[in-house]
Amino acid sequence: SYVLTQPPSVSVAPGQTARITCGGNNIGSKTVHWYQQKPGQAPVLVVYDDSDRPSGIPERFSGSNSGNTATLTISRVEAGDRADYYCHVWDHSSVPWVFGGGTKLTVL
């Protein structure tokens, strides 16, 4: 089955840029979504279809997808961005959904 690989943790200072990667075989040919999950809460969609943002999500959140890596970029990181982030691939196949293992974002 398809496997998505995320780094367990990423650390960044406030005001800097955080980049969270999601690796998968030819992931650039698939549709990638990103979720933010804070402790005790349900996940929230922050980027869909590789690079689009749902309404209400700050422009600081952006996404890209090419080759074997998709990336969630958070600009001007704030303390409130501290959370777990998950990538999620949709593929038009018999196994349409796969989640990455999650990345814990630490704001120093």
Added chain:
Amino acid sequence: QITLKESGPTLVKPTQTLTLTCTFSGFSLSTSGVAVGWIRQPPGKALEWLALIYWNDDKRYSPSLKSRVTITKDSSKNQVVLTMTNVDPVDTATYYCAHSTTVVAWGLDYWGQGTLVTVSS
């Protein structure tokens, strides 16, 4: 306004069958391009997709759980039901249902609050 809410037992014994219900409002699962999925998260661990049902009753399952999981819908009641047979303590997790649509390229744009299910004798 789209909302989803999971309901079911909080404690299940090993080998029993778990039945969870997702009751939703604000959309119809009879509308083309809409789906509802189940996702779970063991304590301190990652999200895991379980099952998905489309508006046209097409169903998809995670390969690792396909033999134990069934998803059904009752569009008239605005409910989606997940059944998992022969549960084990490793199935202890928070179970979420979520809405998906072509509008967000089959991402999950609305989630229920989740329900914690503990499998223990």
